[in-house]
Amino acid sequence: MQMLRAYFKGFGEISMEDMDFLVHRCTEKALAKGEKLIRPHQHVDSIYFIASGFLHYFSHNEFGERTTLKVISPNHCWTIMDSFFHQRTTLDECQALTDVSYCELKRSDYTEVKLHNKDLANFIQTVTEYILSSKVVEENKKSKMSIEERYLDLLQYHPDMVQQVPVNIIASYIGTSRETLHRIRRKLTAA
Amino acid sequence: MQMLRAYFKGFGEISMEDMDFLVHRCTEKALAKGEKLIRPHQHVDSIYFIASGFLHYFSHNEFGERTTLKVISPNHCWTIMDSFFHQRTTLDECQALTDVSYCELKRSDYTEVKLHNKDLANFIQTVTEYILSSKVVEENKKSKMSIEERYLDLLQYHPDMVQQVPVNIIASYIGTSRETLHRIRRKLTAA
DNA sequence: TTGTTAATGTGTCAAATGACACAGTTTTTG
């Protein structure tokens, strides 16, 4: 919970009262490795903050092949936005790649927080803008990099992920096959 | 301007007064083909709504090669979020691929709108959530598709873009070279 | 309108990639 407070503080000014109001609406939970956070056809009615561990957010294409949409790292907020904001079911899935501890904020509480007072509404707006902005920055960065550069970037900024997450999932996350990633790793250790 | 009103209406309820307050802060402008909307090292202090035409949003990687980050279509809001929200300069560029007409909302006006009343603040929050959600949906969709599928998708949903934008830019937008896109097109016309 | 530049179509070839196949290792689970 301390971690969640620190996370929120990073977005700017917020009074102690507002912070408490916000944080008290979050519930601490855990998943064991392999457990699912989101199943197909589920309504996603919460925002999640990952405190520790890694999650695998994936989907299936027309012919049932699994595609990794994201590997979710600690100290990030995440949800399936489309399902959360528009109250639709999702076909995607999300599963714990390791033991995970996280905080959950339900939609009803999210709405309540936004309506509580002007400062909190403003704060949530700032957080949303911030997340939107980082999404785009992240996507643009990725699109400028080759597969190898993406892997080096992971090594640099998410070394734990590289250690704890299976190679095939890392590979599909950076947009290639497990074999090609293997070739890259072999080349890098050779050098 | 009628187009902008219709665009905003798509996000939900908004009173006539609020709509007017919002729309009156937007200025109609135009770019001729080839003109730049954003230059390197610029501060981006506005949000843009594209009424007609296409824009090329691009960047350069470590060794100066140009990468297409997006081709911006009519009836969309766009800005370089990172620069706009955090008041930083950007290294990216944005240039008109055709004659373009657009509306501009300056940051100061954006801030004013958010502070004007609770309903408008709420409305802007809804728009932001909506844009965030579509960004992610779009990105996920793209990551599930092959290059060829992306091209077919463009043909289906953005036929004007395919006609009006140069092949090399379409190619880099969907993540390949101009030659490979050419091979795809040849194959498709053969069939 | 004409010279210049940008855009397109297409072939060749070396390099990168994905699909398979299979052996060795680690992890899970009954």
Next chain:
DNA sequence: CAAAAACTGTGTCATTTGACACATTAACAA
């Protein structure tokens, strides 16, 4: 603990891709 399942390393090979080269056409500007 033992069997099963998941994960990893690695080789082969057909396919795809990108880089280059160059001819042709379209768009633009002096």
